[in-house]
Amino acid sequence: MSRKEIAFRLAARPDLPSIVRMLADDELGSQRERNEDPLPQAYYAAFEQIDIDPNHELVVAEWNGEVIGTLHLIFLPSVSFQGGLRAQIESVRLDKNYRNQGIGKEMLKWTIERARERGAHIVQLTTHQSREDAHRFYERLGFKASHLGMKLSLK
Amino acid sequence: MSRKEIAFRLAARPDLPSIVRMLADDELGSQRERNEDPLPQAYYAAFEQIDIDPNHELVVAEWNGEVIGTLHLIFLPSVSFQGGLRAQIESVRLDKNYRNQGIGKEMLKWTIERARERGAHIVQLTTHQSREDAHRFYERLGFKASHLGMKLSLK
Numbered sequence: 023m024s025r026k027e028i029a030f031r032l033a034a035r036p037d038l039p040s041i042v043r044m045l046a047d048d049e050l051g052s053q054r055e056r057n058e059d060p061l062p063q064a065y066y067a068a069f070e071q072i073d074i075d076p077n078h079e080l081v082v083a084e085w086n087g088e089v090i091g092t093l094h095l096i097f098l099p100s101v102s103f104q105g106g107l108r109a110q111i112e113s114v115r116l117d118k119n120y121r122n123q124g125i126g127k128e129m130l131k132w133t134i135e136r137a138r139e140r141g142a143h144i145v146q147l148t149t150h151q152s153r154e155d156a157h158r159f160y161e162r163l164g165f166k167a168s169h170l171g172m173k174l175s176l177k
Numbered sequence: 178m179s180r181k182e183i184a185f186r187l188a189a190r191p192d193l194p195s196i197v198r199m200l201a202d203d204e205l206g207s208q209r210e211r212n213e214d215p216l217p218q219a220y221y222a223a224f225e226q227i228d229i230d231p232n233h234e235l236v237v238a239e240w241n242g243e244v245i246g247t248l249h250l251i252f253l254p255s256v257s258f259q260g261g262l263r264a265q266i267e268s269v270r271l272d273k274n275y276r277n278q279g280i281g282k283e284m285l286k287w288t289i290e291r292a293r294e295r296g297a298h299i300v301q302l303t304t305h306q307s308r309e310d311a312h313r314f315y316e317r318l319g320f321k322a323s324h325l326g327m328k329l330s331l332k
Contacts (some may be wrong), residue, residue, distance in 0.1 A: 147327055163329070170312060170325070173310075
């Protein structure tokens with residue numbers, strides 16, 4: 023597969039089933055998604071909110087007409103760091119059939135470049151403590167595990 | 178001090194010097210803020226962006242007419258978790274003169290309630306690995322340190 027054939031673009035509504043399929047096809051994700059046909063309406067409602075907000079970029083990686091990866095890039099204005107803009111990455115997934123070929127790295131590099139282009143001074147993300155491969159992956163890209171990510175479930 | 182006298186409200190532009198003073202009055206924050214008079218314009222520019230975005234709530238705690246605490250609450254629409262809304266807390270600070278009186282706990286409880294009220298399914302935050310007191314503080318409020326928080330500086 024030639025790298026040149028992979029395109030990154032904003033997700034459109036018809037991409038949602040592919041995105042949810044990838045979110046669900048995961049040890050942690052399988053417990054929390056509903057990858058059904060048709061998709062539960064809540065996914066579309068969330069998509070609309072993301073789509074109209076210029077600080078949100080739901081991104082897909084496309085190869086040969088097929089959506090093979092996704093991530094959600096969010097720009098966060100902040101008072102801290104002298105009013106510095108933060109970029110945050112959530113919900114990174116790559117189709118299982120396309121792993122270990124450097125595509126994840128390419129996705130992240132594209133995203134870091136995009137964050138830089140929009141003027142962010144930092145890129146931040148959290149990964150589950152159990153995802154040790156992911157920790158190494160992000161460290162190789164220059165991320166430092168400087169923080170604890172704490173979550174409180176309200177359900 | 179009676180707890181009833183502490184009020185939580187959205188920050189207004191004239192609160193910015195108090196907010197930046199608290200952000201800067203901190204081991205990590207002192208290295209990255211410019212607590213000058215007048216404040217650098219970048220702080221006001223960031224405030225304007227936060228203020229016009231209904232998904233951002235820059236909050237101050239006020240006691241006896243004085244701003245004694247601050248935090249930044251952000252609501253993040255997301256495709257994951259069945260299109261579930263996330264609440265994220267950044268930049269939590271409490272004036273040094275008002276610590277160890279339960280005010281921080283009260284601020285966080287107010288914020289968690291606010292997140293619940295707006296329909297978030299989760300509250301998330303990161304704290305620096307070195308802030309061990311903060312880890313215990315958030316754990317007592319029910320947060321789980323389930324994730325690593327990774328940061329990549331672009332400066």
